[in-house]
Amino acid sequence: MxxxxxxxxxxxxxxxxxxxxxxxxxxxxxxxxxxxxxxxxxxxxxxxxxxxxxxxxxxxxxxxxxxxxxxxxxxxxxxxxxxxxxxxxxxxxxxDVIEYPLLEVRINYRTSDEVATYLALNESTVKSPEVTLVMDVELNGEHFERFRGDGLCMSTPSGSTAYNKALGGAIIHPALPAMQLTEMASINNRVFRTVGSPLVLPSHHNCVLTPVNGPDFMVTIDHLQLLHKDVKSIEYKVSGQRVRFARxxxxxxxxxxxxxxxxxxx
The missing domain is CATH 3.40.50.10330 (Probable inorganic polyphosphate/atp-NAD kinase; domain 1)
Known part of the structure; x- marks a missing residue:
């Protein structure tokens, strides 16, 4: 070995x-x-x-x-x-070997067919570098809400105890194949509304974020901070791959x- x-x-x-x-x-x-x-x-x-x-x-x-x-x-x-x-x-x-679910992140660009694909063990976050983040949130092909605020965090079950928890998200047992979308300081008033609660999505669901107010975003994949320019959309789903731990x-x-x-x- x-x-x-x-x-x-x-x-x-x-x-x-x-x-x-x-x-x-x-x-x-x-x-x-x-x-x-x-x-x-x-x-x-x-x-x-x-x-x-x-x-x-x-x-x-x-x-x-x-x-x-x-x-x-x-x-x-x-x-x-x-x-x-x-x-x-x-x-x-x-x-023994136990397996935990991972998050797949796909970033599509406006001016090319190139797709950047990542795997996250804990979470992925999206923030706008200089202004309030405005994103249309789509769940399974249907528009869900228009988010305005500091950012959004999509976490894995094993990552639910990390940044997600600090944002007020739920703790999810890592045996569950799911992902969780949590808001960062959303703007909610008489004009702008979001659901205001974390969303736990099962493995057969997908989430697409489409920018409204700019194409450049700071995207984190666990500890990695990446500036993506000219973004068309960001797609999240539970990955078909899993991480293996020796227990x-x-x-x-x-x-x-x-x-x-x-x-x-x-």
Whole structure:
């Protein structure tokens, strides 16, 4: 079995990387940054997002596991002191693979047939660089609303605990194949109206955003910020591809939610 390691590049993460690499090599596993079967992410959830996008071309062949060197994360659930236990489990292949849904983002342009396509593990956001964002929101081919405000966020179920939650969106169990559209500071008055609530869309639905007041938009794909010019429309749907995580022990999603947002350090 081949493995690779992604780190946060701090002192602790680098030390844990060297330990894990040495242990796994002693067990006969091969270090391969190009075609790994399993990727260890050492740092936080952001580190795993970097690993996901680095190996996005190998989602059907690569599984991810996270070791957190700070606060407990939703993707990084192993502690530094457990590194030897984790390595032994990897070497013995004592793990199951679980899959979570991803978000597919397609950006169409006005003056060309080119289409930019991305996959997001957490979310994609759309903002206007200088003015209020005005977008027509279309659901399954039918006009739903004209949005005016700071921006829109479309998240995956596993990403619902990230930026989406900060915007007041719902927390969705990652086993559900869905996506969630959440508003950023929408303008609602006697003239302009939006639904004002997050929308949870099932996997057979699609959402198309069509610009009203300008063709240039700042689009984020997880941690990546991309300026797209001359945009005709932005399409969202639940991707047919899924991310794979190596699961070595039970770690229920709702316990993770409780430990991250409710449990105190006292």
């Amino acid at each position: 081949k493995f690779a390691i992604q780190t946060r590049n701090d002192t602790l993460s680098e030390r844990l990387r060297d330990e894990a690499k040495g242990y796994l090599s002693d067990f006969g596993l091969e270090y391969d940054e190009n075609e790994p079967d399993i990727v260890l992410s050492i740092g936080g959830d952001g580190t795993l997002l970097h690993a996901f996008h680095k190996y996005i071309h190998r989602l059907q062949h690569t599984a991810f596991v996270g070791i957190h060197t700070g606060h407990l994360g939703f993707y990084a659930d192993w502690k530094p002191l457990e590194i030897e236990k984790l390595v032994i489990s990897i070497a013995r292949k004592e793990y 070595f022990r039970p770690f229920p999603f709702w316990k993770r939610v409780h430990d991250s947002f409710i449990a105190s350090d006292e």
